[in-house]
Amino acid sequence: MQRAYKYSEGSQLGEMAIVDTFTKLIFGEEEDYSASELQIIQAFRAADANVLLDNHRNMGEYLRALGVREMIELVSVVQEQLLSETASLTDPAGHLLPGNTGYQGTSQPA
Numbered sequence: 001m002q003r004a005y006k007y008s009e010g011s012q013l014g015e016m017a018i019v020d021t022f023t024k025l026i027f028g029e030e031e032d033y034s035a036s037e038l039q040i041i042q043a044f045r046a047a048d049a050n051v052l053l054d055n056h057r058n059m060g061e062y063l064r065a066l067g068v069r070e071m072i073e074l075v076s077v078v079q080e081q082l083l084s085e086t087a088s089l090t091d092p093a094g095h096l097l098p099g100n101t102g103y104q105g106t107s108q109p110a
Contacts, residue, residue, distance in 0.1 A: 040078065041056070
């Protein structure tokens, strides 16, 4: 059985990357986060004001308290946030605009 291809499935910022990043936050991994994981965390902050000023540990506690449906909805909201951020950095053909690195995050407290 074939399934429809989703744009985000091959992306470093797709649903599975968001879930993997949330899992790292939930389990309190304090290791260095990759640039794409930090971008996901930044999109999480932009998408949900409840975690806007939280450190990674508090973000993990917040995620642990969510129900399954809430988590699924949050993944979708964060993915939409990432897509809107990416769209603002690229031209209509999908190329980065001059001066953009594709990473909008800032260093975050652990």
